Amino acid sequence: MRILGIETSCDETSAAVVVGGTWVLSNVISSQIALHQAHGGVVPELAARAHVTALVPIVQAALAEASVAMNEIDAIAVTHGPGLAGSLLVGVNAAKAMAYVLDRPLIPVNHLEAHVAANWLREPGAEADPPALPAVCLLVSGGHTELLLVERPGRFRLLGRTLDDAAGEAFDKGARLLGLGYPGGPAIQRAAEGGNPAAFDLPRAMQGDTLDFSFSGLKTALLRLIAPYRLPDPPRPHLAPGLFAEHRAPSFREGLPVADLAASFQAAIVDVLVEKTMRAARDHGAASVLLAGGVAANRALRDALGVAVAAEAMKFHVPPFAFCTDNAAMIAGAAHQVLRRGEQAGWDLDIDPRLPLRLANEPDVGRWEI
Ligand code: KG4
Ligand code: ZN
DSSP: EEEEEEEESSSSSEEEEETTTTEEEEEEEEEOHHHHHHHTTTOOHHHHHHHHHHHHHHHHHHHHHOOOOOGGEEEEEEEEEEHHHHHHHHHHHHHHHHHHHHOOOEEEEEHHHHHHHHGOOOOSOOOOOOOOEEEEEEOOOOSSSSEEEEEETTEEEEEESSSSSSSHHHHHHHHHHHOOOSHHHHHHHHHHTTTTTTTSOOOOOOTTTOOOOOOOHHHHHHHHHHHGGOOOOOOOOOOTTTOOOOOOOOOOOOOHHHHHHHHHHHHHHHHHHHHHHHHHHTTTTSSSEEEEEEGGOOHHHHHHHHHHTTTTTEEOOOOGGGTTSSSSHHHHHHHHHHHHHHOBOTTOOOOOOOOOOBBTTSGGGGGGGO
């Protein structure tokens, strides 16, 4: 089954063609980074407008790259949540129009389920390598940090989650404090390259024996370390109504040890993520460990978790970089499972900016038994 996936939940416009939930024929992504950089973060109105202009050419490019004609597509899958309302609306309405015109099923995909499903994606010609189950998956994105037990594809038990900031949010806030800009994760990773991860002793909040996370104390500790270097902000000019404020990076007096701070900050996040993931994997007898979400693109995290898993009798899976941050291949991949569960959307499909991940250990799971 050839599925066309569409992803517009945040600041990437993406379309992809995936066969059988695994084989990625194309995955075209238009990033809005340059658009939002001046504002220091994603501006929802600008994101939605950029999706409108980018979407049709991106879908055409995804079909062309896959050498598939529009009428050879068997189903249209789209992210309907969670995400930014205006951005989600663009993708959902475009997908509806395509499914209606082509008379094909419209498949609603949860963006979080899709991040996990990225672990099943493969380039054509590669060997299929589906993760052995049950697996423990660390899902780390801009808005989410969750430890999941994956019992079957698309069936999750929640083992732990962040009590405050998500891991990606911690990277983004840390980068902003250090004046490294948006998106914060890649900026911290770059800045950390020449730094010493042991230079500063930043807190690792372990939340006792639980599998929950907390990153807000780490951010405060970083703030304290940089405070002595921080110069006062110059006054902001008055803005005419309707204009978005330009982001101003903080300024520092000489000597701020950016590389050491970034490396120590990154190490503190990675240590906690790896320790808890391994604890969860051991406690729940996982056959494999999966990494998913935008933060899964982090080199230090991929390496450290890979080393920790290799020390146990488990297999480690992490998607290639292009399938970690937001992309439509993961949407088309997850859609395969959604369709197998018999979930197809009607023309009344709506966006749900706060759509939760459906969990097997929540009371209403009987409704969703597959
Ligand atoms: O999954 P994603 O692309 O979007 C959401 O669904 O949120 O994740 C975005 C998050 C951002 O917080 C970004 O800073 C982080 O992933 N991220 C990284 C890296 N690349 C992206 N964090 C650490 N290291 C990276 N290399
Ligand atoms: Zn995402």
